[in-house]
C-alpha cells in the first residue's frame with residue numbers, strides 16, 4: 001500500500017489515495033501506522049477519497065483509531081496531495097468532510113510553482129452547546145469563559161466547534177500549562193458526548209495568541225488547525241483579540257481571520273510533503 005507522509009506545521013498524517021480503491025479498516029491502519037518508534041509514525045491517517053458532491057473527499061483517523069469530522073492542518077495537505085498527484089488541476093478545490101464541504105485555495109511559490117500551503121474556508125464557527133456538542137446546564141446555551149467543576153477543580157472553558165469539538169482554556173504560561181494532566185482528563189470528561197480537543201492558550205496581544213493542544217484521540221500534537229481556529233474564535237468572541245489573529249503553536253504559526261460579513265472563519269498555513277512510502281498492513285481484511 002502506497003502512502004505519502006505530510007505535515008501542516010508539525011501536525012503530521014499518513015495520506016492514502018483511496019480514489020481508486022477503498023482502504024480496509026482505516027481505524028486499524030491508524031492504530032498500526034501511527035506509533036513513532038515501531039511504525040511509520042504520525043498523528044493519524046488521512047484518506048483522500050472520491051466525492052459525489054465535491055472535487056474530492058477526505059476522512060481523518062486519529063492515532064487511537066477514532067474518526068474525526070474535520071482536520072484543519074490535514075485539509076491543506078489533502079489539497080496539496082491532490083494537486084501534486086494530478087488528482088486535480090484546480091488550485092481552488094471543494095473538499096467533502098464529515099463536517100461538510102470546505103473550500104481550499106492553494107498557495108503556490110512564485111518561482112518554483114510548488115504548492116507551499118493553502119487558505120481554507122472553515123465555515124461558520126459553532127458556539128451553541130447543543131451543536132458542539134457539550135452538555136450544559138439547562139439555561140446555558142453557550143459556554144463562553146464558563147466555570148466548569150471537574151475532578152481537577154474548577155476549569156474556565158470556552159466551548160467551540162469548527163467541525164470538531166474544542167475546549168479553549170486561557171493560561172498565563174503555555175510552558176506551565178497542564179496539557180498532559182488536565183488535557184486527557186478533560187478530553188474524557190462526560191460533559192463531552194463525543195470527547196473533545198483541549199486547547200491551552202495565552203493571549204499575547206489583540207492579534208496574537210500562543211497555544212498548545214491536547215488532541216482528542218492523538219494526545220499533544222505540534223499543531224491543530226481546528227484548535228487554532230477555536231482559540232481565535234474564543235479570543236475574538238470575548239474581546240481579547242481583533243478579527244485577524246496569528247496563532248503560534250509549537251510547530252509554527254497559522255493566520256486566522258473571522259470575517260464579520262459572512263461569519264466564516266479562514267485559516268491560512270503551510271502544507272509540506274515529507275516522503276512517499278509503501279506499507280504492508282499486519283492485520284488481515286477480515287480482522
Ligand SMILES: N[C@H](CCC[C@H](N)C(=O)O)C(=O)O
Pocket residue numbers: 011062067068069070071072073074164165197215216217218221223224225226227
Ligand atoms: N489536527 C487536526 C484536528 C484533528 C481533530 C481530531 N483530534 C479530533 O477532533 O478528534 C487539525 O489540524 O484540525
